[in-house]
Amino acid sequence: MQNIDLEEERKVILREYRKLLRKSKPFLKDGDAKLIKKAFTTSMEAHKEMRRKSGEPYILHPIAVATICVEEIGLGTTSIISALLHDVVEDTDWELEDIEREFGPKVAPIIDGLTKISGVFEYGTSQQAENFRKMLLTLSKDVRVILIKLADRLHNMRTLESMPRNKQLKIASETIFLYAPLAHRLGLYAIKSELEDLHLKYTESEVYRDIANKINNTKAARKRFINNFISPIEGELDKLKWNYYIKGRPKSIYSIWSKMKKQNIPFEQVYDLFAIRIIIEAPDEHEKAACWEVYSIVTDFYKPNPDRLRDWISTPKANGYESLHTTVMSDNGSWVEVQIRTSRMDEIAEKGYAAHWKYKDYYTKPEETRLEQWIARVREMLESNDTNAIEFLDDFRSNLFSDEVFVFTPKGELKTLPNGATALDFAFDIHTEVGAKCLGAKVNNKLVPLNYELKNGDQVEILTSNKQKPSEDWLRFVVSSKAKSKIKDVLKEDKKYAAVEGKEIVYRKLKQMKITPSDEVINKIRAYFEEKTPLDLYYGIATGKHDPKNIKKFQDEVLEGPQKNTKRIRSSADAKSFEQELKKAKGEDMLLIGEDMDVVDYVIAACCNPIPGDEVFGFVTVNEGIKIHRTSCPNAPELLSNHGNRVIKARWTSQQEIAFLAGLQIIGTDRVGLISDVTQIISSELEVNMQSISVDTKDGIFEGKIHLFVQNTKHLEQLIEKLKAVRGIVKVNRYD
Known part of the structure; x- marks a missing residue:
């Protein structure tokens, strides 16, 4: 056991605490410092026996979270106290009543919002999703809960190194699934970018390192280029005696990776690797004119791309973000993104919600309080939503990701909706009743159907009829969470009546088969019939979508099937109970699973088709044992965020050579003999078996898709390099 230098640790704690006080000093009022000290000593005492996974004293975590709240988000005294105490109720004997008594009625509700729900959860639900919902419900009362939670998550991600692999995957996936989009929506761009980068660092570490190294290697050349690029702009701004500063920054690793993936291009072909930001000082009333004047100066020297002009000054984003973006052609033939904004706009862009409130007096027009409007919309959605937690999270997330589309009512009132919104979304945004009775719409005086996708500047008039009522189809083309939840509410009422009959049929069948209809059994039947909720199952049985006779098949295949196969492991609710059974199931496969890295039976997930060499994790399913997914699987964030307790460690071992199916896409210029050369390399040189090959040629461009069997990622990479060398x-x- 390592020796702990308690005196040294005490010095580190005091140093970090004093740093926090220094950062918060500018806005402390009388008595604030005393309250912060009291919160610090309370937290210190409560956590005195606790250590983090890294071995350091636990108290360093709440101090770090409080420092992020002050320094990176711009929050005040109440938030500092709440951040210092945020884990006290969850991890110690302290109760919320104690917090309220000692620190007042403002701090207690924030701590409550940050404290996880404990207890037993119904089979098939997600404790993680329930905790997210509880935390988000506080958004309607006090947005500081979310901001402190983001600071907490940021510090956890910065110190994720010491956590076990399955915990790293769970925490990183929750981050990309919910916290990064939340940071984006609340305007915390710096935090959002860092959370995304850290997610990539722990889920795709090789990709992360590769891009980070390439950015680093191009640093000197980039600096030279930026200096040359901004030199004429600086000269002109100096001549006009502007107060300004210019900074060049590389795009985040995650956004570069996203672009590479989306456009299927290597790092070298990402053209806008960095952005130039010009920040000017200008009085409030002249901000807009000043930004356009700087735009005019930039475009005097460099030719702009007309399709890449973004004016978020006239119509700010829903999170309050204001800036003028243009992409211009530099002298050396590469595109450069230029962002123009004032120092007020820059502070709102960096610190989001907290800075937005600092400048609240500046906002006079109703359309300029969009962040408040968004929070009001979320509040409404939270209060009216009675779906299960996982469904609720899906709806909420759809509200976080999207950009906006700006449209007008017949009277010229501006409405902001998520990008991709339809006429039906607009109808529900006006009023639930208008949405429920919506028959169609007139857009710019032309008649359009319900699913018409709105465009910026459209003027929309809704047509209604008392005979109209929502149908299941409507859910396919609405994108706003308000519309989705209202349609679901109406459909749910209709469903409930039919489902009562379906439930009776299911229970009657189970009784005949002498099976007790417990939550676990019902959930297994739901999964067997591939329905999302028990209500959907009962509704499907009642409406004839599912044949009740198949419940007997379910008994044979699911309840009795696993017992007939000694190698198959019984499904368990979570990874822990599964791991206890692993020792009973040794086999000959080449994937090591669980804490002790046992060899057990598994199923390869069809959604991402992992092969040896890929980074993978195991996921305990309800009916199919362990499924193996790649850490980069498109479904991974959702699985790990909602069911982290079912994640199990897994890694490949090169025990034996088994062939795994992989897909390759080949693009090139068509010529005689090209297919022959490709198949020659695959079949003869590398002795790879092909399952199928499909080729399409158009206008001299060749595109082939090949399914082939490889042993591992190294084998696949070798094949890719050989194919790239073909003329x-x-x-x-x-x-995938």
Whole structure:
């Protein structure tokens, strides 16, 4: 056991605490410092026996969270106290009543919002989703809960190194699934970018390191380029005696990776690797004119791309973000993104919600309080939503990701809706009753159907009829969470009546089969019939979608099936109970699973088709034992965020050579003999078996898709490199 230098630790704690006080000093009022000290000593005492996974004293975590709240978000005294105490109720004997008595009625509700729900959860629900919902419900009362939670998550991500692999995956996936979009929506761009980068660092570590190294290697050249690029702009701004500063920053690693993936291009082909930001000092009433004047100066020297102009000064984003973005062609032939904003706009862009409130007096027009409007919309959604927690989270997330579309009512009132919103979304945004009775719409005086996708500047008039009522189809083309939840509410009422009959049928069948209809059994039947909720199952049985006779098949295949196969492991509710059974199931496969890295039976997930060499994790399913997914699987964030307790460690071992199916896409210029050369390399040189090959040629461009069997990622990479060397081939990549 390592020796702990308690005196040294005490010095570190005091140093971090004093740093926090220094950062908060500018806004402390009388008595604030005393309250912060009291919160610090309370937290210190409550956590005195506790250590983090890294071995350091636990108290350093709440101090770090409080420092992030002050320094990176711009929050005040109440938030500092809440951040210092945020884990006290959850981890110690302290109760909320004690917090309220000692620190007052403002701090207690914030601590309550930050404290996880404990207790037993119904089978098939998600404790993580329930905790997210509880935390988000506080958004309607006090947005500081979310901001402190983001600071807490940021510090946890910065110190994720010491956590076990399955915990790293769970925490990183929750981060990309909910916390990064939340930070984006609340305007915390710096935090959002860092959370995304850290997610990539722990889920795709090789990709992260590769891009980070390439950014680092181009640093000197980039600096030279930026200096040359801004030199004429600086000269002109100096001549006009502007107060300004210019900074060049590389795009985040995550956004570069997203672009590479989306456009299927290597790092070298990402053209806007960095952005130039010009920040000016200007009085409030002249901000807009000043930004356009700087735009005019920039475009005097460099030619702008007309399709890449973004004016978020005239119509700010829903999170309060204001800036003028243009992409211009530099002298050396590369595109550069230029962002123009004032120092007020820059502070709102960096610190989001907290800075937005600092400048609240500036906002006079109703359309300029969009962040408040968004929070009011979320509040309404939270209060009216009675769906299960996972469904609720899906609806909430759809509200976080999207950009906006700006449209007008017949009277010229501006409405902001999520990008991709339809006429029906607009109807529900006006009023629930208008949405429920919506028959169609007139857009710019032309008649359009319900599913018409709105465009910026459309003027929309809704047509209604008392005979109209929502249908299941409507859910396919609405994108706003308000519309989705209202449609679901109406459909749910209709469903409930039919489902009562379906439930009776299911219970009667189970009684005949002498099976007790417990939550676990019902949940297994739900999964067997591939329905999302028990209500959907009962409704499907009642309406004839599912044949009740198949419940007997379910008994044979699911309840009795696993017992007939000694190698198959019984499904368990979570990873822990599964791991206890692993020792009974040794086999010959080549994947090591669980804490003790046992060899057990598993199923390869069809959604991402992992092969040896890929980074993977195991997921305990309800009916199919362990499923193996790649950490980069498109479904991974959702699985790990909602059911982190079912995650199990897994890694490949090169025990034996088994062939795994992989897909390759090949693009090139067509020529005689190209297919022959490709198949020669695959079959003869590397002795790889092909399952199928499909080729499409158009206007001299060749595109082939090949399914083939490889042993591991190294084998696949070797094959890709060989194929790239074939004359005429431009690009070769793996696809799922």
